[in-house]
Amino acid sequence: MPGRPFLQIPGPSIVPERVIRAMSQPLIDHRGPQFAALLGEVLDGLKALFKTTQGRILLFPGSGTGAWECCIVNTLSPGEQVLGCVNGYFSDQFCRMAISHGIDVQRLEVEYGAGVAADAIEERLRRDKEQRIRAVLIVQTETSTGVTTNLAAVRKAIDAARHPALLLADVVSSLGCTDLRFDEWKLDVALTAAQKGLMLPPGMALLAVSEKALEANRSAKCARSFWDWQAVLENNAEGHFPYTPATTLLFGLSESLKMLVEEGLDNVIRRHARLAAACRSAIEAMNLKLFARNPEEYSNTLTAVAMPAGFDSDAFNDHALKLVDLPLGKGLGKLKGKLFRIGHLGSINELELLGILGGVEMALKSFGIKLRLGAGLAAAETYLLETNNQRSPL
Numbered sequence: 001m002p003g004r005p006f007l008q009i010p011g012p013s014i015v016p017e018r019v020i021r022a023m024s025q026p027l028i029d030h031r032g033p034q035f036a037a038l039l040g041e042v043l044d045g046l047k048a049l050f051k052t053t054q055g056r057i058l059l060f061p062g063s064g065t066g067a068w069e070c071c072i073v074n075t076l077s078p079g080e081q082v083l084g085c086v087n088g089y090f091s092d093q094f095c096r097m098a099i100s101h102g103i104d105v106q107r108l109e110v111e112y113g114a115g116v117a118a119d120a121i122e123e124r125l126r127r128d129k130e131q132r133i134r135a136v137l138i139v140q141t142e143t144s145t146g147v148t149t150n151l152a153a154v155r156k157a158i159d160a161a162r163h164p165a166l167l168l169a170d171v172v173s174s175l176g177c178t179d180l181r182f183d184e185w186k187l188d189v190a191l192t193a194a195q196k197g198l199m200l201p202p203g204m205a206l207l208a209v210s211e212k213a214l215e216a217n218r219s220a221k222c223a224r225s226f227w228d229w230q231a232v233l234e235n236n237a238e239g240h241f242p243y244t245p246a247t248t249l250l251f252g253l254s255e256s257l258k259m260l261v262e263e264g265l266d267n268v269i270r271r272h273a274r275l276a277a278a279c280r281s282a283i284e285a286m287n288l289k290l291f292a293r294n295p296e297e298y299s300n301t302l303t304a305v306a307m308p309a310g311f312d313s314d315a316f317n318d319h320a321l322k323l324v325d326l327p328l329g330k331g332l333g334k335l336k337g338k339l340f341r342i343g344h345l346g347s348i349n350e351l352e353l354l355g356i357l358g359g360v361e362m363a364l365k366s367f368g369i370k371l372r373l374g375a376g377l378a379a380a381e382t383y384l385l386e387t388n389n390q391r392s393p394l
């Protein structure tokens with residue numbers, strides 16, 4: 001297809017031209033001074049992005065799944081208990097990863113479509129009189145359902161229960177899209193991957209870790225070698241890594257961090273919130289239902305749309321691809337066939353969103369869903385006009 005390709009899965013997001021150009025340069029010696037300067041710059045930039053001055057940043061070749069494993073094996077020991085908050089496919093996978101390392105995961109099950117209620121976490125921690133629970137595992141934006149859990153409230157709940165559990169948060173699809181305050185919310189690990197709000201190709205796992213997490217790391221007994229934090233921290237202090245790093249991705253990361261600073265992080269998050277709200281208004285005007293239940297938990301990153309009864313969402317995804325070359329996210333795990341997901345994260349603007357919504361509307365109509373062509377677009381256009389030059393709430 002000629003023209004700008006659309007990739008509206010909720011990550012990987014579109015890699016901006018600037019980032020592609022920054023990555024299109026010859027490799028440098030990953031043990032030389034130029035590399036040390038690059039590393040220092042990206043670590044500082046990431047600290048600002050995670051909003052931490054206290055935390056340390058750790059980078060590994062990998063993905064979000066790798067970041068889960070890296071977090072678990074560095075902070076926990078086999079046999080230890082954690083509270084695993086499960087409200088979708090990815091939080092379930094995070095917990096399964098912990099189980100595979102011999103961790104005793106006590107699941108806090110939440111209906112898919114809702115965020116994790118801080119009260120429920122507080123109640124479970126209060127019940128843990130012997131304070132055997134070592135950590136709370138949670139996903140900020142559950143990408144399978146389009147729901148964002150309030151991490152500030154989760155921190156308050158842990159404090160209210162006077163419980164020492166570590167707070168281990170997956171921010172894979174929320175960092176750079178949604179407000180995140182590592183220090184203020186006293187997160188112990190916030191883990192993410194390159195291909196979402198950071199607008200990079202896949203291939204990097206990124207973690208911010210607190211002093212308390214580093215303390216836990218010293219006694220954590222899960223087997224680890226490649227993922228070990230200590231070796232990376234020691235080598236990073238000298239400006240390099242204990243292995244060959246993904247230098248090209250670091251070139252890209254340096255550029256994407258510059259782009260986020262130029263726009264202003266608050267503006268980046270407002271842009272995501274505003275485009276997400278426009279997308280939801282379009283979906284509702286098409287008489288379709290959002291999968292996320294509670295407005296205060298709607299995600300800035302993606303919109304999950306419940307497929308009307310009698311229609312299979314996988315078949316719809318295939319249809320949209322065939323009709324207008326529009327890849328959308330599929331329903332994952334037990335949501336297979338039940339919903340489709342529109343990614344609106346990373347490098348995206350109003351006109352691109354309207355293009356996506358036009359494609360979704362055409363695809364739905366020709367798939368047999370009853371709607372008036374243009375109704376969704378008009379709703380999104382109206383919302384965008386009404387909020388033009390306005391600061392939409394974070």
Ligand SMILES: Cc1ncc(COP(=O)(O)O)c(C=O)c1O
Pocket residue numbers: 010011063064065066090139141142143144170171172173193202
């Ligand atoms: C919230 C969340 N966590 C973890 C992952 C897994 O990341 P990856 O596919 O990079 O391994 C994803 C992937 O989309 C995700 O959305």
